[in-house]
Amino acid sequence: MSAVVDLSRLAPGFAQPALDSQTVFRTCLDALADPGRVKHLAGGILESPPAGASPAAVAVLLALLDQDTPLWLGEGLRDGDVAAYLRFHTGCPIVRSPAEAGFALLAGGDEAASLSDFMQGSETFPDRSATLVVQCDGLSNTRDAMDGAGGWRLTGPGIREQAWLQVAGARADFPRQWASNRKCFPCGVDVFFASGLSLAGLPRTTRLEA
Amino acid sequence: MNVSDLPAPVERDANFNFAYLDERTKRMIRRAILKAVSIPGYQVPFGSREMPLPYGWGTGGIQVTASIIGPSDVLKVIDQGADDTVNAVNIRRFFQRTTAVEVTTRTTDATIIQTRHRIPETPLAAGQVLVYQVPLPEPLQKLEPREVETRSMHGLAEYGLMHVKLYEDIARFGHIATTYDYPVMVDGRYLMAPSPIPKFDNPKMHMCPALQLFGAGREKRIYAVPPWTKVESLAFDDHPFEVQRWSQPCAMCGDTGSFLDEVITDDAGGRMFVCSDTDHCLARRTADE
Numbered sequence: 477m478s479a480v481v482d483l484s485r486l487a488p489g490f491a492q493p494a495l496d497s498q499t500v501f502r503t504c505l506d507a508l509a510d511p512g513r514v515k516h517l518a519g520g521i522l523e524s525p526p527a528g529a530s531p532a533a534v535a536v537l538l539a540l541l542d543q544d545t546p547l548w549l550g551e552g553l554r555d556g557d558v559a560a561y562l563r564f565h566t567g568c569p570i571v572r573s574p575a576e577a578g579f580a581l582l583a584g585g586d587e588a589a590s591l592s593d594f595m596q597g598s599e600t601f602p603d604r605s606a607t608l609v610v611q612c613d614g615l616s617n618t619r620d621a622m623d624g625a626g627g628w629r630l631t632g633p634g635i636r637e638q639a640w641l642q643v644a645g646a647r648a649d650f651p652r653q654w655a656s657n658r659k660c661f662p663c664g665v666d667v668f669f670a671s672g673l674s675l676a677g678l679p680r681t682t683r684l685e686a
Numbered sequence: 687m688n689v690s691d692l693p694a695p696v697e698r699d700a701n702f703n704f705a706y707l708d709e710r711t712k713r714m715i716r717r718a719i720l721k722a723v724s725i726p727g728y729q730v731p732f733g734s735r736e737m738p739l740p741y742g743w744g745t746g747g748i749q750v751t752a753s754i755i756g757p758s759d760v761l762k763v764i765d766q767g768a769d770d771t772v773n774a775v776n777i778r779r780f781f782q783r784t785t786a787v788e789v790t791t792r793t794t795d796a797t798i799i800q801t802r803h804r805i806p807e808t809p810l811a812a813g814q815v816l817v818y819q820v821p822l823p824e825p826l827q828k829l830e831p832r833e834v835e836t837r838s839m840h841g842l843a844e845y846g847l848m849h850v851k852l853y854e855d856i857a858r859f860g861h862i863a864t865t866y867d868y869p870v871m872v873d874g875r876y877l878m879a880p881s882p883i884p885k886f887d888n889p890k891m892h893m894c895p896a897l898q899l900f901g902a903g904r905e906k907r908i909y910a911v912p913p914w915t916k917v918e919s920l921a922f923d924d925h926p927f928e929v930q931r932w933s934q935p936c937a938m939c940g941d942t943g944s945f946l947d948e949v950i951t952d953d954a955g956g957r958m959f960v961c962s963d964t965d966h967c968l969a970r971r972t973a974d975e
Contacts, residue, residue, distance in 0.1 A: 494704045498756045501716045505754065508723045509897045509912045540720075542713055599841035603721040603730045633726050633873050633915040636895075662841075662875065666724045679724035679912075681873065 481560045487524040489538055489565040496520035500539035507668060507677030512630040512641035514615045517673045526557035533581060533609045533670035534561070540607075541566035541579060548574050548606075550582025550589070577606055584612035584645040584669070591653045594665050602662035605680075609668045613645035615676050632682040641676055643669050651686035658683060696779050698786035705752040706784040711735055715753040715908070719899060722910035727876025728840070729823050729907040737903065744777060744802055745903030747819035751800050754815060754899070755781065760788045762796035767804040767945065767962035774802070791965050803866075805887040807944045807966035810896035812913060818881040820902040823909065825869045825879040845877045848920060856925055865930065871918045872911055880917075886929045886945045891917040936961045939970035 490496035499519030507515045517532055520539065525531045541547060547568045549559055558581065559570055571577050574593040582589065597605035619627050619640040627640040628651065646669070647653070657664040657680060664680035678684070703709070711733070718732040737745040755761065761781055765773040769791040777800060778789050790796050793808040800817040810816060826836040829847045839845065848869055855863045868885035872878045880888060881900060891898065891911060898911040911917060921927035935942045937958040944966055946959040961967035 494709060495757065497709065497713070498704070498754075502754060502756060504720060505716075505723065505897070508720055540713060540717055542710055544714065545717070600837045602725050602728060603718070605721075607717075607720065634723075634912040636893075636914045662725050662728060666720070681724065681726065681912075 481564060483564075485557075486564055487522070487526055487557075487561060490520055490522070490535075496535075497539040500535045503675055504536055504539070504668065504677065507675045508666065508679045509634050509677075511632065511634045511677055511679055511682045512617070512628075512639040513676065514617055514641075515675045515677075517675070521673060526561040528553055528556050529558045529561075529581070530611050530670045530672055532673050532675050533611050533668075534558070536609055536668055536670065536675065537562055537568075537579065537581060538565055541568040543567045543569070545578040546571040546576055548572075548577035548580040548582075548589075548594075550580065550586040552583065552586075553581060574606070580606055580608045582608065582610055584610050584643065585647060587647065591657045591665050591667075596660060596663040596665065598663065602664075605663060606665045607668070608665055609670055610646070612643045612669050612671045614642075615644075615669055615671045615674045616642045618642060629685040630678075630682050632679075634679065635682070643676070644671075651684055654678070654684045695786075695789070696782040699783050702784045704757075704785060705755050706738075706780070707735065707749065707752045711749075712753045715749055718908045719750065719753065719910065722899070722908050723897070723912050725876075726911055726915050727872030727878040727909060729902075729909045731906055732908050734903045734906040738780075739776065741904035742821065744773060744800070744819035746901030746905075746908070747800050747802070747817050747903075748777060748780065748901075749903060750899050750901035750908060751781065751798060751817050752784075754817075755785055755787060755798060757785065757787060759797045760790050760795055762790050762793065762799045762965075763801075764799065764804060764806070764963075764965075765802045766947075767806070767966075768964045770964065792969075793965050803882045803884075804945070804962060805883055805890045807961070807963040808969075809890075810894055812895040814896040816894075816896050816898045818883075818898065818900045820879070820881040820900045820907070821904070822867070823879055823900065823902040823905050823907040825867075825877050840876060843875060845871075848877060849922075852920060852922070856922070862921070862925060862927075868927075869920050871920065873915050874918070877920075878909065878911075878917075884930065884945055885919065885927075888917070888919045888927070889929065893917075932959060934959055936967060939967045941967070941970055 525534045574589045594606035627642040630639040667678040718730045763774040763778045765771040793806040867882040919927040947962045
């Protein structure tokens, strides 16, 4: 983490901070209240997101992070433009250990950390747990295979009967990790998958069958 | 009352940030709301701010609404079902002045409905958000005043005390005497206070297509029920949950299935029963014409 940031190379944040944060937050709220359903950002679209990050993922973090939210960055993001960009625009501290992070940004295939390495909350304060923004290669609500693997079947609060979600580029063992995360309820982490301008939310209440 | 009958819209006051709260406060409340949705029924602590109206006037609901509202939202505010009572009028003006959003009295047109103590009679739709003003978020508080204790009771899902309280009602009165703020279990895990809505409204929370958010300003708690979530009113096998019924229809629209308010009409004991939900009552009357 370099101490000196070249401001001339730093990309701008939201064009309208108050309104753009609101639009992005509502998309996040909608994504968690309707788990798995792919949502598209209607506003808060960044003209030039930092290299290596999807515009949706960066927009979510710009909307939710500030000095109170330690951020952990996954493999390949730690030393790049993303870290400098988020530190400058949100003032968030960047931490080295997933266990200290309130938020995390990582690639879908990142094997440096498992869901259980992040802050889980406690029985008495389950809200003190991490929110993960996981970048992936594509999101779809179709049931049939997108890249060989079938979709995940989702059930739980927010879903009327069932929903299907396919995440291209997620870790192969994600369903197994998610099952242990679900078992910890009310503790556990919550996940946003982000790809391009699309988002899908997985609150810890959602049951997932691969 | 129609939208056209509402007082002339108040000008947006550019001296306030959009939706009154500063951005950092909104972010903090937004993070609390996201955690609340992820843990249905759990009360998330948040840093409640001083608002330009006193505690008890819906400061929690206002902070939640201010954190979620955007320029394209359509806002409805009700106080005990009515759009034209003082609390509703003031909160609606507050949001007109700080956001310039469109306001409505029609349940079906609203994207955000802030409510004090009622759920509209018109069924809510997917995509709508219902924001409750909550005075006492902790259902166990009257039974166990220590927060450390109630928090660990929630952690352990140890809710026997509430069943004892309902049982004592039955032992004393022959029936469960709680008629409002009737405790519910959310998704089979958390005991939750539905805010002082009449128990008549409890069944509407179950598998509701709309998102329900609860804000308690003085007590500094936010909680939520996501759409399509099981919400079960506590009861016993031999004393099932029942809602209020009236022996007469609404005196104005004739509805037999809505929640009725008793209105005293003179000094000689005259009274009438009318719908508490003014929009519902008006819609039925105009449909008849």
